[in-house]
Amino acid sequence: MGSHTTVAKSRYVELDGMRALSVLAVFLFHITPAMTAISRIGWDPHVAIGRYTIRPPMTVAEYIVHLNVGVQIFFVLSGFLITSMFVRPHLEGRALPSGIGYAIRRATRVFPAYWLVLFVAGVTWFGLVESVDGTTVPMLRFPLPFGLWKHLTLTYMYFREQLIPGYGVNYGGLPVAWSLVVEITFYGFVPCWLLLCKAARAASSSRRLLIGALSCIPVGIVCGVVSAYGGEWAMRTPLGGVVSVFGNALISLGIGMALAVVAAAAHNDPDLSTKLRRLGERAGIWWAGAAMVYLVLAWPDSNYIDATSGELLWRQLVQPVVAGVLIAPFVLAPGAKSAIHRALRVRVLIWVGTISYGVYLWHILAINKMVVGRSLTEYNVLEASLLVTAMWLVTISLAAASWYFVERPLLNLAGRLGSRSNAVVAEAS
Numbered sequence: 001m002g003s004h005t006t007v008a009k010s011r012y013v014e015l016d017g018m019r020a021l022s023v024l025a026v027f028l029f030h031i032t033p034a035m036t037a038i039s040r041i042g043w044d045p046h047v048a049i050g051r052y053t054i055r056p057p058m059t060v061a062e063y064i065v066h067l068n069v070g071v072q073i074f075f076v077l078s079g080f081l082i083t084s085m086f087v088r089p090h091l092e093g094r095a096l097p098s099g100i101g102y103a104i105r106r107a108t109r110v111f112p113a114y115w116l117v118l119f120v121a122g123v124t125w126f127g128l129v130e131s132v133d134g135t136t137v138p139m140l141r142f143p144l145p146f147g148l149w150k151h152l153t154l155t156y157m158y159f160r161e162q163l164i165p166g167y168g169v170n171y172g173g174l175p176v177a178w179s180l181v182v183e184i185t186f187y188g189f190v191p192c193w194l195l196l197c198k199a200a201r202a203a204s205s206s207r208r209l210l211i212g213a214l215s216c217i218p219v220g221i222v223c224g225v226v227s228a229y230g231g232e233w234a235m236r237t238p239l240g241g242v243v244s245v246f247g248n249a250l251i252s253l254g255i256g257m258a259l260a261v262v263a264a265a266a267h268n269d270p271d272l273s274t275k276l277r278r279l280g281e282r283a284g285i286w287w288a289g290a291a292m293v294y295l296v297l298a299w300p301d302s303n304y305i306d307a308t309s310g311e312l313l314w315r316q317l318v319q320p321v322v323a324g325v326l327i328a329p330f331v332l333a334p335g336a337k338s339a340i341h342r343a344l345r346v347r348v349l350i351w352v353g354t355i356s357y358g359v360y361l362w363h364i365l366a367i368n369k370m371v372v373g374r375s376l377t378e379y380n381v382l383e384a385s386l387l388v389t390a391m392w393l394v395t396i397s398l399a400a401a402s403w404y405f406v407e408r409p410l411l412n413l414a415g416r417l418g419s420r421s422n423a424v425v426a427e428a429s
Helices: 006-012 014-030 032-039 071-089 098-121 148-154 177-199 206-214 216-229 231-236 240-268 270-280 283-298 309-332 337-342 347-354 356-368 383-427
Strands: 047-049 052-054 128-130 136-138
Touching: 014 032, 014 309, 014 337, 014 347, 014 356, 014 383, 032 337, 071 206, 071 240, 071 309, 098 148, 098 177, 098 356, 098 383, 177 206, 177 240, 206 216, 206 240, 216 231, 216 240, 216 309, 231 240, 231 337, 231 383, 240 270, 240 309, 270 309, 283 309, 283 337, 347 356, 356 383
Parallel strands: none
Antiparallel strands: 047 052, 128 136
């Protein structure tokens, strides 16, 4: 999603590779229905131990269904990159980013590409979703004119009137846009968080800032519990929307914020930097740990859509851990020589990571338009594989066009406008 910064471009090249893998994971998660034949591949063993029967996850579907962990990886990345923009200059005694310049760059990163996809989806009518009473409603259904305005400003998930009657928590609009609501909210949250730390005299040292960042995690856990067990209140009230949408993401965002504080502290402490680099260079160990946690995540035999409140909470708690462990080695030891570090610096991955925001936005539209006229369960393995490949190529093409003709030119313009606003602020001070 939209969280590229100069910090990332100057040092953390591997994070672009992580973006590529994350958006691929989200893509595979969303085309799971089209991969019915593929997802059945595997076997179904039942291991008897005394009176108990253990069923390890051995089918592809049981792993694909948790690939939405890619969204949590994006949140950890945003937590790290956006917080770094404020924490590092603060600890080094430099001026913080101009509020105007920061707002211009962040808005330009998110809104133009999103508006383009929303417009195209609206013109093509996108598709229908089935409500709980068996009827169908348009995917982009929202009341005009205020419903459209709330979608355009990415605030729609905080308003109860955006709920589609008979379809629970579906708010209309682009299905992936809920995460953009989190991003936009987080862009405003980080400066407020730093000001709060200053007011509480918790911003005087990196250790206190780290405590402030880590404090977001228990808040996110509480919000996750409320989201999972809050029932109608969590789904249908504005405050419940804030808790369920943004508060629920604070676990991943808090992990990213903590990594940002640690990296900023290491930047000014050679001894700490050396110790952390030695730790981060062992990326294979980190990823093996993440794989074990992911195996634990995939172990419960449950359906994603029909998950119980307990299963939903379990995913909300475990997925951020997977995301944080996957990203940590590239924050602690950027540019290291491990095989995983080198793999994430491959040019094609960096390129996909660069256009990943467009991939994230366009892939749902590509999937919706390319799976037509046939039941998804009718595809065999070969047909499903060819269909998925075609969807990916179409998505990549649309995302590349969006990047080169819309996003990059506007980001360059926003950078110039942001630089001018910084200069004005410097002259005024």
